Amino acid sequence: MKVLKFGGTSVGSADRIRSVAALIDDNQPKIVVLSAMSGTTNKLLEIADCLYRTDKQKALDIIQNLELNYYITISELYETEPYIRKAKEFVQTVFTYLRSFINKDFYPLQEKAVVAQGEIMSTTLMHYYLEECGIPSSLVSALEYMRIDKDCEPDYFYIRQNLERELAKPDIRPLIITQGFICRNAYGEIDNLKRGGSDYSAALVGAAIQASEIQIWTDIDGVHNNDPRFVENTKAIRHLSFDEAAELAYFGAKILHPSSIQPAKKENIPVRLKNTLHPEDEGTLITKESPAQNVKAVAAKDGITAIKIKSTNMLLAYGFLRKVFEVFESWKTPIDMIATSEVAVSLTIDCTEHLENIIKDLEKFGTIEVDSNLSIICIVGDFSAAKTGLGAKVLNALSHVPLCMISYGGSEHNISFLVKQEDKQQALRDLSAQLLEKE
Numbered sequence: 001m002k003v004l005k006f007g008g009t010s011v012g013s014a015d016r017i018r019s020v021a022a023l024i025d026d027n028q029p030k031i032v033v034l035s036a037m038s039g040t041t042n043k044l045l046e047i048a049d050c051l052y053r054t055d056k057q058k059a060l061d062i063i064q065n066l067e068l069n070y071y072i073t074i075s076e077l078y079e080t081e082p083y084i085r086k087a088k089e090f091v092q093t094v095f096t097y098l099r100s101f102i103n104k105d106f107y108p109l110q111e112k113a114v115v116a117q118g119e120i121m122s123t124t125l126m127h128y129y130l131e132e133c134g135i136p137s138s139l140v141s142a143l144e145y146m147r148i149d150k151d152c153e154p155d156y157f158y159i160r161q162n163l164e165r166e167l168a169k170p171d172i173r174p175l176i177i178t179q180g181f182i183c184r185n186a187y188g189e190i191d192n193l194k195r196g197g198s199d200y201s202a203a204l205v206g207a208a209i210q211a212s213e214i215q216i217w218t219d220i221d222g223v224h225n226n227d228p229r230f231v232e233n234t235k236a237i238r239h240l241s242f243d244e245a246a247e248l249a250y251f252g253a254k255i256l257h258p259s260s261i262q263p264a265k266k267e268n269i270p271v272r273l274k275n276t277l278h279p280e281d282e283g284t285l286i287t288k289e290s291p292a293q294n295v296k297a298v299a300a301k302d303g304i305t306a307i308k309i310k311s312t313n314m315l316l317a318y319g320f321l322r323k324v325f326e327v328f329e330s331w332k333t334p335i336d337m338i339a340t341s342e343v344a345v346s347l348t349i350d351c352t353e354h355l356e357n358i359i360k361d362l363e364k365f366g367t368i369e370v371d372s373n374l375s376i377i378c379i380v381g382d383f384s385a386a387k388t389g390l391g392a393k394v395l396n397a398l399s400h401v402p403l404c405m406i407s408y409g410g411s412e413h414n415i416s417f418l419v420k421q422e423d424k425q426q427a428l429r430d431l432s433a434q435l436l437e438k439e
């Protein structure tokens, strides 16, 4: 069985919903994971923001506009009166629910319930549409099986067991519609897999059912060799390995949620990226191995903070790095890049929630310098030690960009640079011009 995930733009209008329905109606059993219609999650977060600030009028205005948009989509999507009515009634219950928060105190827990409504609406509207077209489908709520644990990591055992139970129900149809992004946490409360999390949902569902393939359908013809939002003339890459794709996703290729490759890699399930607007395009295939190529792709991750610890205690000492790492471990803050010299160590993080505490703890070991608003530029290619010249070519391509830090040798297929955020676009463009367009 395959798992197909359709992102926000792919279900962003009545027309797009119709196209997805046509794509999934091929009599093959499948699980279809849907995101919210594009723009909805942002609006729901804006509503939540107004509710925190008790800006009731603004919250009501956004709710009203969003509701209106849904009614327009409904009138464009359905042909028959009973379905228009049924869909409107459903959407009305969602917006009544959103309005019910207006005069109450608002907490993070409720924010999660509010943002979950986008995926709940898109899946219900799709399910009703398929029903109206006479295409049998089952709507399975992700809240019945998708779960994260106390560390916000997926609870693989729970997911598998509960999804299997849902799929074994006697009236289940071969075409299953379910929500991406939303889940329950370790306490059973509504939660989510963070922004862009529907890709992760699809991968987790695929891993849980040992799918034959996980397909991510979006608005572009696969993973491009550079970020199309910042660089012109980018090209789709036809084949990536799990490791290459994971690096690109983690280091900023927005097309994939940072964690979405991990479950597929664990179960060795091919991931295929496809374009809903051009289904005939080959897209990108991600499998265990892929053909080596000098430089395959470049991605960038913003919002990086660098922390430098300078200490003469490091000289000829052992155990120093352990102590430094323990600080980050105790504050549950992952480290992305690291560079060491005999008298200093520099690290980067992207989560600054505990930065003040981390600095306080690190000050015991030496002088601390902090630099923020940085970007990591990640270059994926064949950087095996046996090859010569590629590192030099990459450095040469970046000769006009001030480099704050370099990480080389951590893996054979990646080299990363730390630059100021304002230099990111230049770096991406130079790498495209010097390395990718010449490949």
Ligand code: ADP
Pocket (backbone or CB within 6 Å): 006, 007, 008, 009, 010, 035, 196, 217, 218, 219, 220, 222, 223, 224, 225, 226, 227, 228, 229, 252, 253, 254, 255, 256, 299
């Ligand atoms: P969806 O709503 O379908 O999940 P996203 O907006 O999350 O879609 O991801 C698709 C977008 O990711 C593309 O439209 C593109 O602008 C952006 N993107 C960033 N980097 C890349 C890349 N390397 N390859 C392809 N798309 C990328």
Ligand code: ASP
Pocket (backbone or CB within 6 Å): 007, 008, 035, 036, 041, 042, 118, 180, 181, 194, 195, 196, 197, 198, 199
């Ligand atoms: N709707 C969610 C978001 O906008 C999840 C997703 O689209 O993947 O982040």
Ligand code: MG
Pocket (backbone or CB within 6 Å): 007, 196, 199, 254, 255, 256, 257
């Ligand atoms: Mg996405």
